[in-house]
Amino acid sequence: MTKKVENLMLFMWTVAFTATLGSLYFSEVRQYEPCELCWYQRILMYPLVIILGVAYAQKNAKIAVTSLTFSIIGACISAYHYSIQKLSFMQESAPTCGRVSCTGEYINYLGFITIPFLALVAFILIIISSILVLKSIKGEK
Template identity: 35%
Template structure:
């Protein structure tokens, strides 16, 4: 549970750093992913503090929905889906810019992987709690 909380907290702080410190505005799909990652950081932190193993019931749906949005975003980024990704503003960065790569991976891919790992950890927690 601690690892899932740490991942969600690190992801939340990372995207806040990218937008608030680096000044890169998030696109619409990034905002939707944040809407599912930020609550995970809070509820998983509280659950870790209280050793609440039943948190998986509430956190898995958030992680799965956020992961689905991230997968859709990644498929748009990769060009698998025909709809183009557009920046939020005319002067804002696009998700397809090289500035949106971290460790050589696009942010949508990192988001999908993070949601996936959190989901896997929470499902493992479910097996332990049962």
Template identity: 35%
Template sequence: MTRDNRLYLAWVVALAATLGSLWLSEVRLFVPCVLCWFQRIAMYPLALLLGIAALRGDLGIRAYALPLAAVGWTIALIQNLEDWGVIRTLKVCSVGQTTAGCDVKWPVWGGGALAGLNNVLTIPVLALIAFTLILGLLAWGRKERG
């Protein structure tokens, strides 16, 4: 069993992203879009699996967590590229009436002094940052101690 702080940090990022998304949807009542749901499908298991792996010192989790984080990162990137106008909308968010459109800009930071962040640090950007951090922390090679 080997302790690796990067595994704990990846778990903290996944846990914060999971709790943050739950807070935004269940407390602030923001309705997740379809792409957000797909990202949650990738992030929520990471919060559980990385926590268990960190406690056990199981670096083998990287083989399972990296692909899951990569899928979430790809979906987050697509959503951000759509938001930034780099690619055309995939129209996936127009399906169904129970979700918000992917182009909805929720006021994450409120209306006070931090209101300017609502145009920069959107929910899709925060998701992309979280997946990027997890990928970086898990992909970072470990030197053998000798």
């Protein structure tokens, strides 16, 4: 495994770890109860911390296929969640998410940064890194 691939693997793990700590901070420290869509995003992000950590330790770059899959699904959910928060025509058709509304915004930094936006950024960073890892290992063959 090249140094570039190794650094990308470490970067992906760092992004997943930071996103996980951030979501735990919002729910456990700030006491923001996650909505149903937030839980789906967590279900896809949390395992990446372990999967990518083990893959990095084992120098297994092929795990990028798994991280890419998890992240594409997570990014789709995050993008949908963000759109029902920010686009009025999407809010009208938003599903009921249980006790906590999926259209609610616990944070709204600079008028556009919400929790689903942060998750979307993390998933996109992992997607881009996974693609770069896959291209690099394909080029090594």
